[in-house]
Amino acid sequence: MIKVGIFGATGRIGKLLIESLGNDNEAKLSCVFVRNELQYSIPEGVLVTNDIKVFLESSDLIIDFSSPEATKILLDCAIDNCHKPIVIGTTGLNDMQKDLMLAASLKMPILYATNMSRGIIVLNQISKIVASTLKESDIEIVEIHHNLKKDSPSGTALNLANTCAKARGLDLNKIRISGRDGAIGERSKDEIAVMSLRGGDVVGRHTIGFYMDGEYIELTHNATSRMTFAKGAINVGKWLVKQSAGLYSIEDALSM
Ligand code: NAD
Numbered sequence: 001m002i003k004v005g006i007f008g009a010t011g012r013i014g015k016l017l018i019e020s021l022g023n024d025n026e027a028k029l030s031c032v033f034v035r036n037e038l039q040y041s042i043p044e045g046v047l048v049t050n051d052i053k054v055f056l057e058s059s060d061l062i063i064d065f066s067s068p069e070a071t072k073i074l075l076d077c078a079i080d081n082c083h084k085p086i087v088i089g090t091t092g093l094n095d096m097q098k099d100l101m102l103a104a105s106l107k108m109p110i111l112y113a114t115n116m117s118r119g120i121i122v123l124n125q126i127s128k129i130v131a132s133t134l135k136e137s138d139i140e141i142v143e144i145h146h147n148l149k150k151d152s153p154s155g156t157a158l159n160l161a162n163t164c165a166k167a168r169g170l171d172l173n174k175i176r177i178s179g180r181d182g183a184i185g186e187r188s189k190d191e192i193a194v195m196s197l198r199g200g201d202v203v204g205r206h207t208i209g210f211y212m213d214g215e216y217i218e219l220t221h222n223a224t225s226r227m228t229f230a231k232g233a234i235n236v237g238k239w240l241v242k243q244s245a246g247l248y249s250i251e252d253a254l255s256m
Pocket of ligand 1: 007008009010012013065066067068070088089090091092114115116117151
């Protein structure tokens, strides 16, 4: 059995990871890291700690769904103390935190995915084909998430935009816009807008549109349950524990 430690265990995804591991034949929950008291009961025999070093030592695999600041603390400790495979699902990492992840991946296997669903991987692959085939199309992305989401745009939307920009040989940082307001003039040819809506309990919807004269394609992915992300993370974690040090994507794990 793979002993799994959960970082961000009291969060929306963390709780589902605990639930999902309760029904798994290959992996079991060994440890949870918490800053404060857990608000709910966890299975007997599971270590609850606020000491990251102890947390790392008690697990064969770490799954992180927390916050960018927390992921940084986790990676700092892992680099200095204990090189364990880590699946990172936390979104909104800045460049410094991504560099830290890269540095950590020289010492341990790390899989980073801003979306653990298989549907989004396929959407990403289709978007690459459409962006490079329909070169004249205007690309616009709209995402909606629940009102508690902290980062914007979503990591998934940024990833889709990046895929399309790369497919056209463009640098997303130079062409992405996140809103339109006022007398801003006509749309420039290469720009890609990534718009964020927030409301209610929406788990996550991403629509990528390719707009042309006389026709358009809109592709939409809807996440209807957060369990998709929890199960996806556990699934790729089982693959990650067999890998050597390096930085992996979800496509690597699923051979897609
Ligand atoms: P949440 O706010 O419900 O939970 C966050 C968890 O992280 C909590 O347990 C909290 O205590 C912990 N945490 C936050 N800051 C911390 C710190 N400084 N030190 C230690 N622990 C800390 O959030 P959520 O909805 O569970 O999402 C968590 C992250 O996962 C977010 O970044 C979210 O965008 C991302 N997410 C990723 C996917 C994916 O498929 N990759 C899917 C959904 C959410």
